[in-house]
Amino acid sequence: MKAVTIKTAVKSWPVEGAFTISRGSRTEAVVVEVHVCGGGITGKGECVPYPRYGESVEGVCLQIAQAAMELNGMPDRSLLQKLVPAGAARNGLDCALWDYEAKSCGRRVWDVAGLPVPEPVYTAYTLSLDSAEAMGNKARANAHRPVLKVKLGGEGDMERIRAVHANAPSARLIIDANEAWTVEQYIRLAPQLAEQGVALVEQPLPASDDAGLGSIERPVPVCADESCHDRATLAELAGRYDAINIKLDKTGGVTEALALCAEAKERGFIIMVGCMLGSSLSMAAAHLVAQQASFIDIDGPLLLAADQDCPLQYEGSLVHPPRPELWG
Template sequence: MTPALATGTARLHRVVVERFDVAGAFTISRGAKRHVDVVLCEVTDGVHVGRGEGTPIYYHGETAEGCAAAIAEIGGQGGALTREELRGAMPPGAARNALDCALWDMEAQRTGRPVWDLAGLVRPEPVRTAYTISLGEPESMAEATRAAWGSGFTLLKCKLTGEGDRMRIVAIRRAAPDADLVVDANESWAGLDLGAESAALADLGVSLIEQPLPAGADEALARLAPALPICADESCQSLADLDGLRGYQAINIKLDKAGGLTEALAMAHAARSMGLRIMVGCMLASSLGIAPAVLLAQFADWVDLDGALLLASDRDQSLHVVDGLLHPGTLWGEPRNNQGLSA
């Protein structure tokens, strides 16, 4: 899983902000979103073009405009861009993710080799992805569960909020008795009896709890013997956070948090060496933002890559899901014909 380093002589070609509407609303404990703004960047060697997309980490204060400005600043400094230099020149986040993934994609165009081959990974196969059940009243979450289950999703990720959560899972379980369930509290369980909550959810067939406590308040987990494994999301942003984790049995790797596929691969390698299990997750994003994570998902324990499925519309050549299986596509990371600079 060691990332390949060579990137030719790529330079920034363009960077733009794009908006995608959400299908309905995406609701978690922090609020509801009805659209997502992403940053799209392209790099070129003068002949070939590579593309990457990033979704700002809003709870870090990132914005699409700010990410675009950061990419433009790096691109305006002149000189060739390489992935390893990028890791030192930009902090983790969506801007670096978009640029890092664009560099990988351009290398695929330049060499005629897919990114999975360049990175020393296995050829991607379809993977089972979770489908997110947005936070709501128990019956509305049950209704969404029935729709997802009926569409072939067998792994459901349920958003919780720290109050009335057991009733939500009871309703979801009744709606889909055989579904595999994971829950995401998005840091909302401060003050709850974590042992009791995990035991109650285990009895309801939940298999994983994601980020129950606020980032920085993880010391309580180190004294806990939970009935379920606990996954770090907000508490594990990039490779630098791994050594300080306590009380977690898994981590959620998101390319936007990590700052690109290069960092994400390093995180996955380090996590495995530490005995941690891996979830590969995402922000709301188009298929262009999801596609690089499909490579990482090939060796993950849980896959949560439904960000494009929650949009009202997606890009052309979007990734396809059939019976809950997310299929790799040719939108990103595969050699493409007609490589030319866009206007």
């Protein structure tokens, strides 16, 4: 293998308006772009440091710089898995190494991975947390989309769901409370949610308090997000969750995401592939894993006011595989 150099660049992508969840609002998506360069070839990856997991832009850049020194010029994905824990830093570097390998051998990344040629997939479209009236209006404007993901936050959530369903009655709904509920709220709301077209509830309880999900009926399937990172976290999820949300910034890249997907399926979990708020470069890698998912949420670029020069092609909610100029 030829020796490579590894570089990082911090980029900020403006959000179209604002993006609000139960933890707060953002007007920009700050990402770390990773470049693996060698022999006139540059492989790229993008990661999104997430404060919820104790990550910062500075910390992630330092992790990548340390990993680059330990890799010592070798584009070795297997070694990377041992050097860096699951998280954003490993994700950016892992995805860049996949891209570099594909470009180096003149093949598409799915061929390198031994996977079928990917098909276009339908993504959910996220409705940011707001008043019931505002979310109903946003749902009406996006009623043509087959799946809507609804951000919730506690008080007034049922009114929000009713407003969304009334304005987009044909859409399948995923709701995401981002750890803002209690067991009692789920028990009270779940039967009503099923009547409003809700197909999945994402992370209703704090990850530290989700044991209570194992002792209750779940009339609407519950999906682990903050509670599921990599294969090491799967064992504790059995009996508590029906589905898992695989995000590359949690797994630490495509390598672990594919392994997590395979093991989770063996254990009987429904697969969702999600994303942090990032550009088409992040979504391109997630698109590869999304081929095996029942629920897909890779709408990040649809929520931004700007994107990569060679972005993913979105036709409404239909997302096409990335062109080689972007990734893979």
